[in-house]
Amino acid sequence: MGPKTKVVFFIPPSVHMLDLSGPVQAFYEADQLNGGYAISYCSFQEEMADSSGLHFSRLDHYSTINLRPNDYLFIPGFSSALLPQLEDPENKRQWEGLYVWLRDQSARGIRICSVCDGAFILAKSGLLDGKKCTTHWSLLQRLKKFCPAAQVLDDALFVKEEGIYTSAGISAGIDLALFILEENHGALFAHKIARELVVYSRRSGHHSQASIYLNYRNHLHTGIHQLQDWLIENLHTKTTIDKMAEMVNMSSRNLTRTFKMQTGISIHQYITLLRLEMARTLKSSPGITVSAIASQCGFENERQLFRIWKQQAS
Numbered sequence: 559m560g561p562k563t564k565v566v567f568f569i570p571p572s573v574h575m576l577d578l579s580g581p582v583q584a585f586y587e588a589d590q591l592n593g594g595y596a597i598s599y600c601s602f603q604e605e606m607a608d609s610s611g612l613h614f615s616r617l618d619h620y621s622t623i624n625l626r627p628n629d630y631l632f633i634p635g636f637s638s639a640l641l642p643q644l645e646d647p648e649n650k651r652q653w654e655g656l657y658v659w660l661r662d663q664s665a666r667g668i669r670i671c672s673v674c675d676g677a678f679i680l681a682k683s684g685l686l687d688g689k690k691c692t693t694h695w696s697l698l699q700r701l702k703k704f705c706p707a708a709q710v711l712d713d714a715l716f717v718k719e720e721g722i723y724t725s726a727g728i729s730a731g732i733d734l735a736l737f738i739l740e741e742n743h744g745a746l747f748a749h750k751i752a753r754e755l756v757v758y759s760r761r762s763g764h765h766s767q768a769s770i771y772l773n774y775r776n777h778l779h780t781g782i783h784q785l786q787d788w789l790i791e792n793l794h795t796k797t798t799i800d801k802m803a804e805m806v807n808m809s810s811r812n813l814t815r816t817f818k819m820q821t822g823i824s825i826h827q828y829i830t831l832l833r834l835e836m837a838r839t840l841k842s843s844p845g846i847t848v849s850a851i852a853s854q855c856g857f858e859n860e861r862q863l864f865r866i867w868k869q870q871a872s
Contacts, residue, residue: 562589562596563742564629568620568656569601570636570679571643572609576728577634577673584735587754592743598623602652609637620659627667630738631660635674635727638697644682657683664721671723671738673731680722681705689719694727732757745771746790753783770835774821774828781806782820785813786828793833793856799825829856830866837863 589595686708716725725734740748
C-alpha cells in the first residue's frame with residue numbers, strides 16, 4: 559500500500575464544531591475501513607478555541623504542513639460574527655499569510671474544501687474567482703457581494719470545480735466528505751461509511767445521479783438494512799423470499815410488506831436495480847462478455863439482461 563492520502567483541517571478562530579467534526583468522522587471511518595487516510599490539524603497558532611469555548615491544543619502552524627498533489631485541505635466554518643476579521647487591517651498580516659499559502663497549495667494540486675462560511679476564506683484567497691461555489695443559505699447573498707467574481711449557487715449542498723470544493727452549512731460538510739469518498743472509492747464504499755455514520759447521503763442536482771447503493775436507505779429499520787447489505791454483496795447468489803425472511807427473523811409476508819413500507823419499492827424491484835447497476839459497472843470493464851456480465855449479476859441469461867435494460871430505459 560502506498561502513502562496515505564492526507565486530509566488536513568485548518569482550524570479558524572471560533573470554528574463551528576460540526577463543520578469540523580462531521581467531515582473528520584467520515585474520513586476517520588474511511589481510514590478504519592481501508593487505511594487510506596491520514597488526518598491532521600493546523601491553525602495560526604498552537605492553541606485555538608471553537609465557537610462554544612472548547613479548546614484545541616498542540617496544533618501545527620499551517621506553514622509547516624507538507625501536502626502532496628491530490629491531498630485534501632479543509633477549511634471548516636466559524637462564527638460569522640468574525641467575518642469582518644478577514645479584512646481587518648489589524649489582522650491583515652495573519653490572514654494574508656494564510657491566503658498566500660492557500661493559493662500556493664491549490665497551484666500545487668492540493669484539493670481545497672470549505673464548509674459553510676469557510677468559503678469566505680477561499681474567496682479572500684482568490685480561489686473562487688470565476689468558479690461556481692456555495693455556502694450556508696443565510697450567507698449566500700453576503701458571499702455574492704463579498705466575492706462578485708464567484709458564481710455563487712443558491713440551491714446546492716456542495717459544488718466542485720477545478721479542485722475546489724465548497725459546501726453549504728453545518729451537516730453539509732458530511733455530504734461533501736461522502737461525495738469525495740465516492741469519487742475515490744465508489745458508491746458502495748460511500749454507502750458503507752454513510753451507514754456507519756447513520757446518515758442518509760444527500761446529493762446535489764449539480765453532480766452525479768443518485769446511486770442505488772445510497773437510495774432507498776433513508777429509514778432506520780435494522781432488519782431491512784441488514785437485508786439490503788446482504789443483497790448488495792451477494793447479487794450472484796440465488797435466494798428466495800423465505801430464505802431472506804429467515805435471515806432477518808421475519809415471516810415472508812411481513813418482510814414483503816415491511817420492505818415496501820420502508821423503502822417505497824418491492825424487494826424484486828430493489829434487486830433488479832442492484833443488478834442493473836452492477837451490469838453498468840461491469841460493462842465498462844475491458845474484455846468481459848455480456849454473457850459473463852449477466853451471470854455475475856444474477857440474471858438468467860443475456861436475453862433477460864437486455865430485456866430488463868430495455869424496460870428500464872423506456
